[in-house]
Amino acid sequence: xxxxxxxxxxxxxxxxxxxxxxxxxxxxxxxxxxxxxxxxxxxxxxxxxxxxxxxxxxxxxxxxxxxxxxxxxxxxxxxxxxxxxxxxxxxxxxxxxxxxxxxxxxxxxxxxxxxxxxxxxxxxxxxxxxxxxxxxxxxxxxxxxxxxxxxxxxxxxxxxxxxxxxxxxxxxxxxxxxxxxxxxxxxxxxxxxxxxxxxxxxxxxxxxxxxxxxxxxxxxxxxxxxxxxxxxxxxxxxxxxxxxxxxxxxxxxxxxxxxxxxxxxxxxxxxxxxxxxxxxxxxxxxxxxxxxxxxxxxxxxxxxxxxxxxxxxxxxxxxxxxxxxxxxxxxxxxxxxxxxxxxxxxxxxxxxxxx
Numbered sequence: 423x424x425x426x427x428x429x430x431x432x433x434x435x436x437x438x439x440x441x442x443x444x445x446x447x448x449x450x451x452x453x454x455x456x457x458x459x460x461x462x463x464x465x466x467x468x469x470x471x472x473x474x475x476x477x478x479x480x481x482x483x484x485x486x487x488x489x490x491x492x493x494x495x496x497x498x499x500x501x502x503x504x505x506x507x508x509x510x511x512x513x514x515x516x517x518x519x520x521x522x523x524x525x526x527x528x529x530x531x532x533x534x535x536x537x538x539x540x541x542x543x544x545x546x547x548x549x550x551x552x553x554x555x556x557x558x559x560x561x562x563x564x565x566x567x568x569x570x571x572x573x574x575x576x577x578x579x580x581x582x583x584x585x586x587x588x589x590x591x592x593x594x595x596x597x598x599x600x601x602x603x604x605x606x607x608x609x610x611x612x613x614x615x616x617x618x619x620x621x622x623x624x625x626x627x628x629x630x631x632x633x634x635x636x637x638x639x640x641x642x643x644x645x646x647x648x649x650x651x652x653x654x655x656x657x658x659x660x661x662x663x664x665x666x667x668x669x670x671x672x673x674x675x676x677x678x679x680x681x682x683x684x685x686x687x688x689x690x691x692x693x694x695x696x697x698x699x700x701x702x703x704x705x706x707x708x709x710x711x712x713x714x715x716x717x718x719x720x721x722x723x724x725x726x727x728x729x730x731x732x733x734x735x736x737x738x739x740x741x742x743x744x745x746x747x748x749x750x751x752x753x754x755x756x757x758x759x760x761x762x763x764x765x766x767x768x769x770x771x772x773x774x775x776x777x
Contacts, residue, residue, distance in 0.1 A: 490622055491621050491688055494619075495547050495616075496615070496617055500632055502542070526572070527574050540568065544631070545568055549685070550680070557621075557641075559642060570647065616649070618645070618647075619687070626639070654673050663714070667710065671713055679699045694764055695738055702766060709740070720742060720743045735756055736759055739753070752772070
């Protein structure tokens with residue numbers, strides 16, 4: 423059986439066992455200690471079975487359906503206990519090149535240089551600056567992705583600044599138009615500020631998992647980290663649209679989708695919208711085009727598709743209202759959310775209400 427084929431529970435158990443000694447056992451979830459370890463480990467699989475005992479009995483033998491996650495937020499870290507925190511402090515004392523660096527830069531470099539410490543930390547995922555999930559990689563090699571998501575440095579930004587400093591001198595000698603372009607291109611680069619997490623929902627973490635913090639655990643298969651401005655800048659813009667207006671509109675739409683009430687990326691509706699916001703640039707073109715025609719985006723709704731079949735297909739609908747006449751226009755796109763990775767079923771087109 424390959425790693426990808428393993429169940430969430432199996433991987434949680436393996437990850438828990440691979441970090442023996444990191445968590446003290448809690449009798450509420452585990453009645454006995456590990457014979458090979460004075461502290462024991464939290465058996466997440468057993469904890470899940472206990473906490474969901476009544477639910478399991480009520481399902482009458484039916485297999486519980488997997489719950490997939492496609493969420494947008496930020497990866498953060500916590501020290502699970504004083505031991506790990508002091509280990510970090512000792513590594514910090516041994517590190518020589520810390521002068522003129524921020525705390526985030528030093529923290530990232532120490533994790534980069536000491537892989538074992540990254541595996542000992544608690545990794546959380548924050549949505550709208552609120553810690554929402556604990557996250558664990560299905561493949562242990564993906565701890566490298568978690569560490570890289572904390573990278574406060576941007577090589578492109580550094581190179582841009584260096585090249586732009588040289589260009590600035592030449593620009594001052596030549597003309598102000600090039601100076602304006604240089605500043606605008608420099609503005610579009612920046613640090614990582616957004617993460618996309620794709621995976622499966624696991625159990626609720628017990629209090630002993632990370633300093634008493636109780637959150638659902640996500641076992642992720644894919645993690646993307648990027649800068650929002652760079653994402654917007656990479657979207658192809660129609661030739662007839664004004665660039666500055668397009669970028670402002672695209673960024674506003676991206677933020678609006680994230681701020682939809684309770685968008686934790688755990689429901690099929692939110693998974694579909696989050697998928698579109700990072701994988702389907704046509705929605706940004708549409709909104710900009712409608713703004714140019716004096717329409718405002720009234721709402722974004724998601725309904726089950728009229729296509730009834732064995733797969734789960736949703737219709738995100740973008741509702742526009744003319745600012746002068748109150749006339750509505752609706753457009754929709756079909757997204758298949760049956761599996762872990764949503765995909766486009768039908769391209770963007772006009773939506774007509776049933777009569």
